[in-house]
Amino acid sequence: MRRVVQLLLVVALLAGVLSTGSALAGPPEDPRSEHQRIVDFWTPNRVQQAVPRDFVLDEASGRLLPAAKGGNKPGGGGDKGDKGGGKGGGKGGDSSTVAGAPWDAGGEVLATTGKVLFELGGSYYVCSASIVDDAAASVSIVLTAAHCVYDNVGGGQFATNWVFIPAYDDTKPDLTTSGSFCDQTTYGCWTADALVLHDGFASAGGFNGSAIVHDFAFAVVGAGGKANVLPEDALGSHAIAFSSVSKNTPLYAFGYPQAASFNRDLTYCAGGAGFDSRLGKATYQLGCSMTGGASGGPWYGTFDESAGSGIATSVNSYRYSGGDAMYGPKFNSTTSA
Template sequence: MRLQPPRLLATTLAVTLALAGALLGSTGRAAAAPPSPDARSEHQRIVDFWTPDRIAQAVPRDFVRDPATGRFSLQPNRAPGSTTTSTGVLGAVWTSGGLVQTTTGKVFFAMGTSYYVCSGSVVKDADTSTSVVLTAGHCAWDNSTATDPAQHWAKNWMFIPDYADKPATLTADGSFCASTAYGCWTAQALTVDQAFTQQTSYNTTATLNDFAFATVGPGGLGGTSQLDTKVGAQAISFSSPVPSGTRVDLFGYPAAKKYNGSQLIYSEGPLGTDPNNGNLTYRVASSMTGGSSGGPWFAPFSAGVGTLMSLNSYGYAGQSYMQGPMFTNKTQSLYTDAQGATANHIVP
């Protein structure tokens, strides 16, 4: 947690301009200063950390709720459920390209001795030296009761946009990032919500605050490209609740059966709420599995361009639904604070 009034004033002005630009469809950005040697070194260290062997060991960090008990458990290999009613697309390969193709990507990170995979989306922002990636809170922070608070944070956090365009070949001597379409970007800061971090397990309160933002510096194939300049970015809205029945499009890189983690998958259907969670989180019929956590939800959405309003958060055993948090002023506070951030932090 930090108290920096000058920066808060600056970032408040920045987010106001960013949101105005998003509504107008503008992405005007001044040229960014080159990354410092230390930033380049840390970026390269994380890129080098993700050897093909570690990439192959990464599993989905997928939380599944038992509808009978209401309890959550980590189930990296959960298969799609069968209980659902849907008037849309449960889960299909996205083949229409567009901005959503380039701005949605895979996320790799380490927690303790385990390696995990999630999804994320590039968000429009006003800072010229960094870019912002939206993902799930549980893809940035571990709620388990570690004795050392520093162990809660995800380590070696890396984002690969448009992974489906050129999935990496995991050869023993190959470079993972160099074999992808755009390369990799690494987090210099993760921003999470205090209410999420105060939970000692993934529970109902955690689901309401299961969002996070990663601040990434220059990266990509040459190590010097700004992420949002290279692949674009999507607008974001913090107005909630979005009316039930609204058509919503969900995206992600599910890696558990029946999916393989190398294809961009989407679901489309009417928005509802989770009756088992006090109707405080959204739900949409979807067969996406683990690995899709943190993937973007859009409403409205057309021709690959949309407005972010939630993300893939948790599922239910035996059911084909995806649940997601409602974006509120708390989410906006995280988004504001993440712009230009240089260290992990928790927002009250």
């Protein structure tokens, strides 16, 4: 896997500036062999061991909770047993404010949103991610949070064995069985040829203000899944906007919280955009009870409920202890800088 700590490669792919050959410089000598190795790595037993890599800030001080310090280990309140704020009212397709409910309206978002599994520092983690549009013919782009691909403490470390499982809600594999985890999923798994993030996150030295506003990342993936095709060809993709939204703009956030109370469902929150006043309104705020595992799930600033399609404008990034809100970075001109 080629690991790149800047956004030029992905931005060029999104805009169609680079040729396919330039964009894919430096993949494994045998991409299919590496893909299969990662797919085989994720046995049901290893998947069961994966824990959320989420970040929870102290509500009073705004600092990362002590449990989350040191190698960016997951913060408090995000483990498998955390029931969070429960499932808020509303169901898929209801345009009223929703603080966390299963998305049961179907559509493209059900197929394009999935779970991410990866290894970092000898531990197994789970996040969420989604497929976004790109202009390259031979690769796809998967959007997630930067902390779901990179640990920026102690010199920095990229995630390994990074795999994307779209449409997870369709499958809900039986993790107690043996054999291949990916074979149990509806469409299979896709692995990353490159992981790309902003230097503002990579060089921040922890989950601080600089990291938070740059907590987005992209995985460049090739053909995979059970049909050996690009994920966007099999399942679709969403547009991505590099412009900020104004206060009270309707936002939809999606993800796969790991807590048992969410039943492994694709979960969503909906409401008007707010801002994190603690950070000088540098990030978005949305009323939301989703907990660990939802990190990296997409936010849509323009969303068609009937089609389940929208324009990506942020990702699930962090929460505050004791609060029922999710926060995400703004996609704007610096996202593509």
